[in-house]
Amino acid sequence: GNSVTQMEGPVTLSEEAFLTINCTYTATGYPSLFWYVQYPGEGLQLLLKATKADDKGSNKGFEATYRKETTSFHLEKGSVQVSDSAVYFCAFSGNTGKLIFGQGTTLQVKP
């Protein structure tokens, strides 16, 4: 069935380190792909999205490329900041148009 698999957290990095959070999905067809971020005490915010193969979504220094051949949408950032500490959710739009979320990956950035 439809599912999203994210790397287990927490991910702990020092400030200015390179970030990768892996995400793979199982779906029929060619869904749109999303990364949402949840800062402490808040709801989910859309971080970036990609709607077709080879599209690259980007926002606030974060990037992710829609890889159809590997069914992946890995999140990357070249230099993380303490303020990037949050929980990151990968998601895709299922057959019914509803979002299917991964379990979330906690990122902790230390100064």
Place this chain on the structure above:
Amino acid sequence: ETGVTQTPRHLVMGMTNKKSLKCEQHLGHNAMYWYKQSAKKPLELMFVYNFKEQTENNSVPSRFSPECPNSSHLFLHLHTLQPEDSALYLCASSQEGGGDQETQYFGPGTRLLVL
């Protein structure tokens, strides 16, 4: 600020209480959603409303009762809850049939504790 507001932000209730959660979206969307977020579990979609009509109920217990009086407002009525219902309840909205239809915009959530 995403354009989706939720009240209250925090709620403590006993198992015999009745309370309601409120969600309001200021984005002109026509679809609204309730999600439950528990610790160490994926987000659980509870209910979906399109054009004020409920289109999805993911086997949610009857002690949760949604209400959508118009496309801008969504309620979740709670009664005789259990301690395991303690969670963060998130509301979201989207524009079905529009160019950005797959993107959902979330409120800040209501943190619920059932004693």
